[in-house]
Amino acid sequence: MTDHSDIDSVSGRSTTGHEWDGIKELNTPLPRWWVISFYLTIIWAIGYWIVYPAWPLISSNTTGLFGYSSRADVAVELANLEKVRGDKMAVLGAAPLADIEKDPALLALARAKGKTVFGDNCAPCHGSGAAGAKGYPNLNDDDWLWGGTLDQIMQTIQYGARSGHAKTHEGQMLAFGKDSVLKPDEIVTVANYVRSLSGLSTRKGYDAAKGEKIFAENCVACHGDGGKGNPELGAPNLTDRIWLYGSDEATLIETITQGRAGVMPAWEGRLDPATIKAMAVYVHSLGGGK
Amino acid sequence: MNKTVNPNELTSDDDYGPLYAARKKVYPQSVSGTFRRIKWGLMAFCLGVYYFLPFVRWNRGLGAPSQAVLIDLPNSRFYFFFIELWPQEVYYFTGLLIIAAVALFLMNSIGGRIWCGYLCPQTVWTDLFYAVERLIEGDRRERMKKDKSSDPMKLERISEIVLKHSIWLLIAWWTGGAWVLYFNDAPTLVKELVTFQAPMIAYIWIGMLTATTYVLAGYMREQVCTYMCPWPRIQAALTDEWALNVTYRYDRGEKRTSVKKAAELRALGEQVGDCVDCYQCVAVCPTGIDIRNGPQLECIQCGLCIDACDNVMTKIGRPTRLIGYDNDINIHRRQEGKPPIYRIVRPRTVVYSAIIAAVGGIMLYTLATRSLLDVNVLHDRNPIAVKLSDGSIRNAYTVRLLNKSGYDRVIAIDAQGPVNSTIHVIGVDSVTPERPMIVVPRDSTSELRLLVTAPAESNPEKSIPVRFHVTDIGLGEVASTTDNFVSP
Numbered sequence: 001m002t003d004h005s006d007i008d009s010v011s012g013r014s015t016t017g018h019e020w021d022g023i024k025e026l027n028t029p030l031p032r033w034w035v036i037s038f039y040l041t042i043i044w045a046i047g048y049w050i051v052y053p054a055w056p057l058i059s060s061n062t063t064g065l066f067g068y069s070s071r072a073d074v075a076v077e078l079a080n081l082e083k084v085r086g087d088k089m090a091v092l093g094a095a096p097l098a099d100i101e102k103d104p105a106l107l108a109l110a111r112a113k114g115k116t117v118f119g120d121n122c123a124p125c126h127g128s129g130a131a132g133a134k135g136y137p138n139l140n141d142d143d144w145l146w147g148g149t150l151d152q153i154m155q156t157i158q159y160g161a162r163s164g165h166a167k168t169h170e171g172q173m174l175a176f177g178k179d180s181v182l183k184p185d186e187i188v189t190v191a192n193y194v195r196s197l198s199g200l201s202t203r204k205g206y207d208a209a210k211g212e213k214i215f216a217e218n219c220v221a222c223h224g225d226g227g228k229g230n231p232e233l234g235a236p237n238l239t240d241r242i243w244l245y246g247s248d249e250a251t252l253i254e255t256i257t258q259g260r261a262g263v264m265p266a267w268e269g270r271l272d273p274a275t276i277k278a279m280a281v282y283v284h285s286l287g288g289g290k
Numbered sequence: 291m292n293k294t295v296n297p298n299e300l301t302s303d304d305d306y307g308p309l310y311a312a313r314k315k316v317y318p319q320s321v322s323g324t325f326r327r328i329k330w331g332l333m334a335f336c337l338g339v340y341y342f343l344p345f346v347r348w349n350r351g352l353g354a355p356s357q358a359v360l361i362d363l364p365n366s367r368f369y370f371f372f373i374e375l376w377p378q379e380v381y382y383f384t385g386l387l388i389i390a391a392v393a394l395f396l397m398n399s400i401g402g403r404i405w406c407g408y409l410c411p412q413t414v415w416t417d418l419f420y421a422v423e424r425l426i427e428g429d430r431r432e433r434m435k436k437d438k439s440s441d442p443m444k445l446e447r448i449s450e451i452v453l454k455h456s457i458w459l460l461i462a463w464w465t466g467g468a469w470v471l472y473f474n475d476a477p478t479l480v481k482e483l484v485t486f487q488a489p490m491i492a493y494i495w496i497g498m499l500t501a502t503t504y505v506l507a508g509y510m511r512e513q514v515c516t517y518m519c520p521w522p523r524i525q526a527a528l529t530d531e532w533a534l535n536v537t538y539r540y541d542r543g544e545k546r547t548s549v550k551k552a553a554e555l556r557a558l559g560e561q562v563g564d565c566v567d568c569y570q571c572v573a574v575c576p577t578g579i580d581i582r583n584g585p586q587l588e589c590i591q592c593g594l595c596i597d598a599c600d601n602v603m604t605k606i607g608r609p610t611r612l613i614g615y616d617n618d619i620n621i622h623r624r625q626e627g628k629p630p631i632y633r634i635v636r637p638r639t640v641v642y643s644a645i646i647a648a649v650g651g652i653m654l655y656t657l658a659t660r661s662l663l664d665v666n667v668l669h670d671r672n673p674i675a676v677k678l679s680d681g682s683i684r685n686a687y688t689v690r691l692l693n694k695s696g697y698d699r700v701i702a703i704d705a706q707g708p709v710n711s712t713i714h715v716i717g718v719d720s721v722t723p724e725r726p727m728i729v730v731p732r733d734s735t736s737e738l739r740l741l742v743t744a745p746a747e748s749n750p751e752k753s754i755p756v757r758f759h760v761t762d763i764g765l766g767e768v769a770s771t772t773d774n775f776v777s778p
Contacts, residue, residue, distance in 0.1 A: 029310050031313055104718075242678075
């Protein structure tokens with residue numbers, strides 16, 4: 001060990017004996033209170049280990065002296081929140097569906113609640129903003145398979161479509177090709193006819209009269225005269241510009257050949273009635289409701 | 291502050307140095323004079339404002355808080371006399387912070403650490419605590435004697451200590467108490483506090499501030515300035531050679547000797563200073579330094595050493611201000627026989643003043659011309675545009691109306707977008723179909739969903755602007771904002 005009794009000639013104070021490039025470090029000790037505070041924080045940390053859950057064990061962890069858990073705290077806070085919101089949701093649950101949109105406070109509550117619940121339950125299929133996707137309807141537009149009034153929307157949310165619920169919407173697009181009802185060339189013809197219904201271009205030389213005849217014999221039952229659709233059966237309007245699966249010839253041939261039967265789950269029993277109501281109002285207020 | 295060690299006194303233990311240094315207690319002596327009077331005055335002013343401001347009333351009409359200065363956290367409002375600020379206007383606080391920072395720079399470039407010596411809460415409260423201590427335990431010598439005394443505790447001494455700490459705690463408690471009054475209606479909260487009805491958070495804050503005031507002003511004192519506060523380090527980078535700092539004018543101070551000896555030496559025509567080495571400047575210093583060692587980190591520039599030295603100089607019939615607000619430039623000038631010059635107006639101070647004036651001016655202007663009606667619009671992002679069954683395009687927006695006035699207002703909403711487009715406000719135009727109108731309650735916001743639909747034949751190819759107007763039906767006040775209409 002080197003000799004440390006080295007005194008700085010300018011300040012007259014001892015140095016630590018450390019030297020860098022000719023510069024020596026003065027020995028300037030920390031204040032006592034500072035050092036004591038430092039030790040206290042160490043003691044405090046040890047106390048923390050004992051009082052709070054801290055040490056990981058193989059399949060769990062030490063629970064701490066008071067069994068504190070932040071998860072339990074969250075549960076308590078959520079219960080409190082439910083208590084606070086309970087009254088307001090009760091008012092919403094009791095209000096007639098048609099009047100909710102006319103009351104700014106109720107509308108705001110329904111939209112706020114509906115938006116959250118939509119994000120948790122509906123967004124996986126319909127998208128976070130309800131923009132939909134191929135096979136999953138866009139809820140912002142004005143084309144509704146099962147009807148777009150408040151009551152109809154609520155009914156669809158409650159019971160779903162082809163969900164297996166006793167009151168669910170039933171009806172499906174038959175597989176005309178797979179079940180050998182129509183021949184492949186007939187399918188091509190009727191697909192072009194359907195495109196013509198909404199003013200889309202058709203294949204050169206296709207037989208429009210034949211297409212109309214096939215449509216009248218096979219499709220009118222559900223899609224109605226002129227293909228205007230039928231919300232009772234969930235049969236889409238074929239004359240407008242919105243297509244759930246796509247309007248190009250190949251997609252239409254696929255639809256007619258294979259049929260379509262998208263499923264919307266029933267939410268009755270999974271969400272409470274007031275929440276379903278809030279969701280119906282939220283979806284209706286997105287802008288597509290009739 | 292640190293004791294100089296004589297090499298011969300070092301033992302082998304000292305070779306490695308002690309881990310810590312005990313605080314050397316400071317016993318500032320009372321002093322009277324100009325700077326002491328300024329300090330008393332500023333202390334009274336600062337404490338007066340802090341302790342009593344929450345009780346000042348301001349009439350804002352029925353239902354609105356009637357406290358002049360109130361930070362209403364639950365409702366996100368800040369009230370300052372005639373000004374009411376919303377969270378959206380938090381930039382006013384940014385402005386205040388800029389002004390505060392630059393004002394600190396300006397002070398620093400004019401008179402050094404004026405803030406530290408006269409206005410810093412640590413200084414003000416420590417000064418107050420010292421005053422209490424002095425009143426009860428006596429001045430410097432008495433306190434030192436009492437602390438050193440090895441006599442068994444006498445009843446008189448115990449009662450002195452108890453009284454001192456009681457008064458300290460009382461001041462500390464009131465300090466915490468005044469703090470919470472800024473966050474709630476003061477008279478109501480006082481009543482709640484004394485009847486133990488106040489929210490727990492109020493008691494917690496009072497407890498915390500009582501503790502910090504008591505510990506920082508009663509025990510930590512000058513150590514806060516030397517060990518905890520970053521300002522002494524920062525100010526060294528901000529000061530310049532023209533800044534007036536508390537300075538020992540060594541040009542007329544050295545060499546130091548007694549009055550009698552000085553007279554003899556002067557008679558012999560020898561160089562001798564005015565300083566008589568009476569240590570009065572050291573005795574009164576609240577940070578326990580010797581200003582004659584030149585500018586140093588611990589000096590908070592409170593000027594008490596100036597008062598102490600002036601008193602001595604007056605007594606011995608020498609000119610005052612042997613210690614005074616000065617700088618090294620002037621000391622050198624005097625040494626060279628030139629008159630001192632003081633430059634307050636310098637590029638640095640001009641720039642700082644200009645910044646303060648500019649920021650203050652902008653704030654005043656925006657405050658005077660700000661609107662009490664405002665509208666914010668947020669375009670739906672998912673979907674960004676919707677195609678309807680007839681081929682028309684629709685965009686949806688979230689519109690937020692802000693009524694910052696103290697009365698309910700009827701607001702009409704209007705949007706000008708693509709040619710022949712129509713607007714629809716969910717929930718509102720079912721009530722007022724001709725022109726969507728909504729009542730926005732006083733001092734609150736309303737959020738609406740607004741749809742703009744452009745017919746198929748006027749479908750814009752690219753994004754075009756949409757202008758949203760909101761109009762107060764009664765007063766005609768208008769606010770507007772612009773967003774875009776996009777096609778899929």
